[in-house]
Amino acid sequence: MTARRVDADQVGQLLARALDAAAMSIEVPDAWDAIAGRVLVPEGPVARPGPVSRTRRRRRVLGGAIAAVAVAAAFTVAVVLGWHPLVVTPAPVAPATTSVPRYDAAIPTLVVYRTTAGVYPPPDPGPAGGPAPAAFTLTPERMRTDSPDVGRAALEALFTTPPVQPGNTSWLDQKIAQKIDITSVTVSGGLIRVDLNAFASQVFTEPEAHVMAQTWVRTLQDTLGVRDDVVIRLRGRPFWLYYAVDTTEPLTRDESVRVVRPTGFDSPRQGDVVPSPFVLLGSATAGPDEPARLQVVDIDTGAIAYEQELPAPGEREAAVDVEPVLTLPPGRYRASLSASGGTGGVQDVTFTVVA
Numbered sequence: 232m233t234a235r236r237v238d239a240d241q242v243g244q245l246l247a248r249a250l251d252a253a254a255m256s257i258e259v260p261d262a263w264d265a266i267a268g269r270v271l272v273p274e275g276p277v278a279r280p281g282p283v284s285r286t287r288r289r290r291r292v293l294g295g296a297i298a299a300v301a302v303a304a305a306f307t308v309a310v311v312l313g314w315h316p317l318v319v320t321p322a323p324v325a326p327a328t329t330s331v332p333r334y335d336a337a338i339p340t341l342v343v344y345r346t347t348a349g350v351y352p353p354p355d356p357g358p359a360g361g362p363a364p365a366a367f368t369l370t371p372e373r374m375r376t377d378s379p380d381v382g383r384a385a386l387e388a389l390f391t392t393p394p395v396q397p398g399n400t401s402w403l404d405q406k407i408a409q410k411i412d413i414t415s416v417t418v419s420g421g422l423i424r425v426d427l428n429a430f431a432s433q434v435f436t437e438p439e440a441h442v443m444a445q446t447w448v449r450t451l452q453d454t455l456g457v458r459d460d461v462v463i464r465l466r467g468r469p470f471w472l473y474y475a476v477d478t479t480e481p482l483t484r485d486e487s488v489r490v491v492r493p494t495g496f497d498s499p500r501q502g503d504v505v506p507s508p509f510v511l512l513g514s515a516t517a518g519p520d521e522p523a524r525l526q527v528v529d530i531d532t533g534a535i536a537y538e539q540e541l542p543a544p545g546e547r548e549a550a551v552d553v554e555p556v557l558t559l560p561p562g563r564y565r566a567s568l569s570a571s572g573g574t575g576g577v578q579d580v581t582f583t584v585v586a
Contacts, residue, residue: 329503329504329505329506329585330499330500330503330504330505331375331498331499331503331504331505331506331509331510332375332376332377332506332509333506333507333508333509334506334508334509334510334556338375338376338377339375339376339381339454340373340374340375340454340510340512340554341373341374341375341376341381341384341385341388341450341454342371342372342373342385342449342450342453342454343371343372343373343374343385343388343389343450343454344369344370344371344372344389344445344446344449344450344453344490345369345370345371345372345389345446346367346368346369346370346439346442346443346446347367347368347369347370347491367438367439367442367443367488368442368488368489368490368491369442369445369446369449369488369489369490369491370490370491370492370493371449371453371490371492371514372497373497373498373512373554374388374497374498374512375498375510375512376388380416381454381455382416382417382418382423382425382451382454382455383413383415383416385450385451385454385455386411386413386416386425386447386450386451387413389446389447389450390411410429410430410431410432411427411429411430411431411432412427412428412429412430413425413426413427413428414426414427414428416451418455418457418459421459421460422459422460422461422462422481423451423452423455423457423459423460423461423462424462424464425447425451425461425462425463425464426464426466426467427463427464427465427466428465428466429465430465430470430472432473432474433473434473434474434475435473435474435475436475437475440472440473440474440475440476441475441476441485441488442488443473444472444473444476444482445482445484445485445488447461447463447472447482448460448461448482448483448484448485449484452484458484460481460482460483460484461481461482462478462481462482463478463482464478465478492514492516492550493514494513494514494515494516494523494568494569494570494578495513495514495568495578496511496512496513496553496566496568496578496580497512497513497514498510498511498512498513499511499580499582500580500582501580501581501582502581502582503580503582503583504582504583504585505582505583505584505585506584506585506586507557507558507559507560507561507584507585507586508556508557508558508559509556509557509584510554510555510556510557511525511527511553511554511555511557511566512552512553512554513525513552513553513554513568513578514550514551514552514553515541515550515551515553515568515569515570516548516549516550516551516570517541517542517543517548517549517550517551517570518543518547518548519542519543519545519546519547519548522540522541522542522543523540523541523551523553523568523569523570524538524539524540524541524567524568524569525537525538525539525540525541525553525555525566525567525568526538526539526566526567527557527559527564527565527566527567528564528565528566528567529562529563529564530562530563530564530565530581531562531563536557536559536564537555537557537559539553539555541553553568559584560584561583561584561585561586562583562584563581563582563583563584564581564582564583564584565579565580565581566579566580566581566582567579
């Protein structure tokens with residue numbers, strides 16, 4: 232049975248009728264004796280109560296009657312309105328520090344390239360016609376930083392997340408733990424100079440080691456906004472990076488290394504708490520006739536807070552950057568990013584904005 236909904240005025244009328252009916256059912260002349268006779272059961276012949284005892288008894292009976300009427304009225308309201316537990320949604324509360332820094336034009340965006348074992352076959356087949364070996368690709372990720380030393384911050388961000396190694400072996404599964412201690416990152420004389428105090432990793436072979444070295448080159452070049460070659464020194468001396476790449480000569484950018492940019496968001500991440508304003512960072516594939524689409528929706532109201540179309544820059548499908556500066560009121564939001572032709576599907580992320 233579906234309970235009939237009533238408004239506040241009707242609730243008041245129902246309560247008044249219930250109370251009035253309960254009061255009218257008691258006859259005033261015989262009220263005390265009638266109620267006392269029903270509630271109090273004597274165990275034997277007793278003397279009729281005196282005036283004081285009768286007054287106390289009347290008060291007790293009257294209190295019980297009022298309580299009974301109140302319970303009956305509350306039960307009536309519960310039946311009419313239906314029972315619904317009270318649900319209180321707490322307002323978003325900012326933690327001591329947010330995971331995404333507040334937008335400031337002076338705060339740079341890091342572009343961190345990570346190695347990923349490719350699942351596509353390389354141009355040359357494997358030995359003796361067997362399965363082709365796994366190829367390494369680069370996957371960029373962008374993030375904001377408050378560090379004034381952006382070059383060093385970019386490399387540290389590169390090393391703090393374990394990249395995928397040959398055979399899908401993470402750093403934690405390797406026998407030798409990675410240890411890279413950066414002394415400084417500077418740009419001078421047309422070169423990006425990296426000085427290390429310590430370097431330890433697994434031994435890799437080509438071409439995997441070459442692709443891993445390209446993460447250093449592209450991360451530094453794209454973060455610093457230059458195309459200078461990269462000189463890497465270990466305590467002032469050249470060494471074998473990943474025990475396979477000679478750093479005697481500067482490392483150059485290799486455009487033949489495949490870069491894969493899957494549709495999705497770099498920042499904020501799922502469940503992040505962000506200040507306002509902030510930068511929404513992501514990537515998507517767009518076509519000339521079918522642009523990628525970005526939409527930000529207020530979860531509580533369903534209202535569209537922001538939307539944008541991103542067409543391809545040329546005549547073919549290409550990766551496009553998503554980087555709007557958003558100023559949103561406090562609340563919970565869901566951002567969705569759809570790629571051209573369904574490439575990569577629809578990626579979404581939910582986050583909370585605080586003042």
